[in-house]
Amino acid sequence: MNIGPNNVAIFHYTLRNESGEQLETSRGGEPSAYLHGANNIIPGLEKAMAGHAAGDVFSATLVPEDAYGERDPERQQRVPAKHLVFKGKLKSGMVVQLNTSDGRMPVTVIKAGRHSAHIDTNHPLAGQSLTFDVEVIDVRAATEEEIAHGHAHGPGGHHH
The missing domain is CATH 3.10.50.40 (Chitinase A; domain 3)
Structure with a gap:
């Protein structure tokens, strides 16, 4: 078959x-x-x-x-760190999970702050x-x- x-x-x-x-x-x-x-x-x-x-x-x-898909520079945003799922200390370059209304999705941390993070929601690949x-x-x-x-x-x- x-x-x-x-x-x-x-x-x-x-x-x-x-x-x-x-x-x-x-x-x-x-x-x-x-x-x-x-x-x-x-x-x-x-x-x-x-x-x-x-x-x-x-x-x-x-x-x-x-x-x-191609990378879309418009798919970057700032989010509260409490919406991210990760272990250890949040650092630039990490791929973490973002909790959304449609479930979790992988995102890349561009810059980590104390209470929020600048993320890239393009798929890591x-x-x-x-x-x-x-x-x-x-x-x-x-x-x-x-x-x-x-x-x-x-x-x-x-x-x-």
Whole structure:
């Protein structure tokens, strides 16, 4: 079975930046799973996954607009430190979580003050070309429940 709409793809990946530095990997842990066509992963990776089958190994290099987008200088703001989730002392350059009405999102601290911080809400990987080294482990038909919920369930997917 090939990856296509309403299929669940289970895969391992290694993510590298433009310099070839490894940023993260699922290898050595549980593979990731997503429902194809439900926008569960970044657009360029989902497009690159289409048509592949279990056992396929490939690399996909994504330009910023197909990954986490271009950096937007307008996405900087000052927020009270109490809205940030971090351990230790808040410092410039740290990637922390910002509590929002839509849940937590990663932000980068530009300047830390005693009671507030100047943050950049662009995704930390925005503006970068990224390479995914992918190994497709399995492809299966999604269940009716997965299609209704808009995401894969079980190992590597969403847990209710």
